[in-house]
Amino acid sequence: MVDFKYIVVGAGMMGAAAARHLSAATDGVALIGPAEPLDRKNHNGVFSSHYDEARITRGFDGDPVWAELAKRSIGRYAQIEAESGIRFYHEAGCLFAGNGKGLGGDYVSSAMAARDRLGLEMEVFGSTQLGQRFPMFDLPDDHEGWFEPRNAGYVNPRALVKAQIAIAETQGAKLIRETTMRIHDTGSGVEVVADEGRRYTAQKVIVAAGGFINMADLLPSKVDMAATGRTIAFFELDEEKQQVFAAMPSTIVLAENADDIVYILPPVRYPDGKVYLKIGGESEKGRLETLGEAVSWFHSDGTVSEVDFLVKRAIELMPGLAGCLVTSSSCVASITRTGYPYIGYTQSSNIAVLTGGNFVSAKSSDEIGRLGAVLLLDGQLMEEDFAGQVGPVFV
Incomplete structure (x- = not known):
């Protein structure tokens, strides 16, 4: 029994x-x-x-398996919210930006090739249009944008x-x-x-x-x-800064190699009552082998050098963040x-x-x-x- x-x-x-x-x-x-x-x-x-409090959600993906897993899940968000009475999905849209070269260019090419099959609504912006549509960013002149306005944004x-x-x-x-x-x-x-x-x-x-x-x-x-440690940086936004970034979508800034890719979440209110804009990357590869190593990592605020990189990158992309108080934290990625x-x-x-x-x-x-x-x-x-x-x- x-x-x-x-x-x-x-x-x-x-x-x-x-x-x-x-x-x-x-x-x-x-x-x-x-x-x-x-x-x-x-x-x-x-x-x-x-x-x-926030993770990016979107259907636009360079890998067909992950794209379909996302599509099926996103299609049930409303049902889960209705049955539970708990809101977790925020349709802020998701922007991909990059110069179309290297790893990032290959990713976008694959994702765009699959958009019709997946039924995704995508808006494509040249560099000039990109700056006009998303004025909170100061992206390089050679960057284009691929924006998914519906069924995308972030989940809590x-x-x-x-x-x-x-x-x-x-x-x-x-x-x-x-x-x-x-x-x-x-x-x-x-x-x-x-x-x-x-x-x-x-x-x-x-x-x-x-x-x-x-x-x-x-x-x-x-x-x-592999369980690998990742570092996240948080910019605390006062009321004025919240207005500057209020219309910001979830964003992934692509690059020619993986270590330079960053993801950015729009302003989100956290349990401490403060509003933060979060940025993270993919550059850390250190493995956590034991429970003790993992616990120590979660007790930490991440890696100082990675925080420095993220802060520098964030202010390059969003100059309006200059002067904000920055904190950091740690999480773990499970890579198969x-x-x-x-x-x-x-x-x-x-x-x-x-x-x-x-x-x-x-x-x-x-x-x-x-x-x-x-x-x-x-x-x-x-x-x-x-x-x-x-x-x-x-x-």
Whole structure:
């Protein structure tokens, strides 16, 4: 006799979505994961990178798999908001800007080739038009713009997770606010051991533990995935600056190589009551191998050199930010060998894995979670659900 049919381990963006979709289809679902720590600097357990107020969402993408994952997820935002009563999506639009060369140029070419198939509305701006349309930016003269005005902008990841969990609980899922330390196949099912020593059993378990998935005894063997630290800078905006940037879209400034790409979120009010404009990049590649290393990183404010780079880049692109108070923070990106999420079974036919956001998955988390639910309910994914692309790789 088991406690549950299905246990989802990890109550972040993917896990919460999986619990919602599973509980819509069956009873006997549990979601196990800790709540956000009240005191980040003194918390010594696991973290989640969804502890934030804004993540870019858009359908425009140079990769067809990620584009479709985003499209499916975005199409359900309104339903999730209506069923939960929690707003998390803000349609600010999303702007891509670049000179059309190198890596960034290839990305835009692929994305533009797919826009009609995906049904995306795109506005294209030359350099002169770009400055007129988005006066808060001072982009280089050789930069063009590709703007997605509808079904794009940003999501509040905290609120999205809250909405997913609220619906899942309404549908009968049980939320268990504990941290999983060990998972093992008993032969007749799966046992999950939590940090307080409590044990929970299920027919099947799917593990959505993000960057921490390899840092405890959760899987029969580790997934081939790097947990890498990323730094974010925040510009605090007073009322005057808020007006300057009020009409700003979510923005990705492309470059000829990955290290120079930056993403920028428009002004967002944070829990401390202040309004911040956030900028981040893709240049850090340091791996976090252990729980201790990950905790130390989350306790930090990021890397000083990366903060300096982001601040310099932000003021170059948006001179109106000069003089703003700057703070910084840290998060973790989970980068898989394939560049796609891992959604599949481990060496155990009772333990599946759902991880690998690759720094672009917040917008697509509902569909990724749905695929995790389909995997448990049907036993496999089909090609229309990217079975050939999302298979996990183990080490």
